[in-house]
Amino acid sequence: MEPPVKPIEWLGDRIRIIDQRCLPLKECDLTLETAADVAGAIKGMALRGAPLIGIAAAMAVAVEARHWTSSTWDEFEARLLAAIEMLSATRPTAGNLFWALDRSRKVLESHKPGGSPEAASSALIADAIAIYSEDLETGLRMGRIGVDLIREGSTLLTHCNAGGLATSGFGTALAPMYVAHQRGMNFKVYADETRPLLQGARLTAWELKRAGIDVTVICDSACHLMMSRGAVDMVFVGSDRITSSGDFANKIGTYGVAISARAAGVPFYVVAPVSTIDFDLEKGEDIPIEERDSAEVTEISGVKVTPRGVPAYNPAFDVTPAELVSGIITEKGLIRPPYPENLAGIRP
Secondary structure (H helix, E strand, O other): OOOOOOOEEEOOOOEEEEOOOOOOOOOOEEEEOOHHHHHHHHHOOOOOOHHHHHHHHHHHHHHHHHHOOOOOHHHHHHHHHHHHHHHHOOOOOOHHHHHHHHHHHHHHHHOOOOOOHHHHHHHHHHHHHHHHHHHHHHHHHHHHHHHHHOOOOEEEEEOOOOOHHHOOOOOOOOHHHHHHHHOOOOEEEEEEOOOOOOHHHHHHHHHHHHHOOEEEEEOHHHHHHHHHOOOOOEEEEOOOEEEOOOOEEEEOOHHHHHHHHHHHOOOEEEEOOHHHEEOOOOOHHHOOOOEOOOHHHHEEOOEEOOOOOOOOOOEOEEEEOHHHOOEEEEOOEEEOOOHHHHHHOOOO
16 A cells, blocks of 8 residues: 655655645645754644654754764764754654654664764664654554544544654554545545644645545534534544653644543544653653744734734643543554553553
């Protein structure tokens, strides 16, 4: 099964990404040649989604290494450690970012005896490509696990974008939908618009329509009405970080969706790779929540939509407690409560 979209590509000495800020009005690519370019793309939302951020960060370290192979080991190491530090400051909630950068750091450290920049560079490139390939396989595996929950004629709801654009190509929350579609199943998807940057309306709807899946965009504030009327059979969302207790962070508004699902008796599933689980964090309150520029709330495409002088508060994520989660779909299987014990069983 081919991935429905290819949001990132390693080109040997640079990285190509789909610039997600252009969607859905046009499709445009962006070429990134340095770690600073990648950091800017992550911070500026040209690419987003925890798994994709991790892949891009690993490739950023690799591309930086490729440019500095003629340096002394000390200069090479200092340059890469500075790049890792810069990249780690871009999106504080995305667990895969730190997971991937930790892998890159360990690869670098493993070459310190002897100190060969050329050998370290080759290893960093190989590991970045491996992270990309592993994510492709992980997405497909999660899709094949999650598809067993979908029934013929089901209506699904998802919040934000956890599709191919947020990963290497198959997605997390959308992966079961792609597998179901590939198998010829009939189902419908409601995509919350996901204010303030409209990742659902712009990106999820674009992906699903492009794949030929029946998708309808609804306002964030309509999801409770839809569920209370029995119009939704189950919810699939992704995650940017999951704690060892099963509490998880996802795009702002996810907590409200989970509350509505519980009130309406609708199953609520999280789909995320094991790399998104931060086993060092016990509770949701321990997850750092990124706060973004208020202009994302007060402006749309540069046009002011709120009164001048009125401030806006813009947390990018919220935390949903594990008690509202019906199950967590990972590449290692569907995890049910109790989460502390069952998540510990899949710890790498």
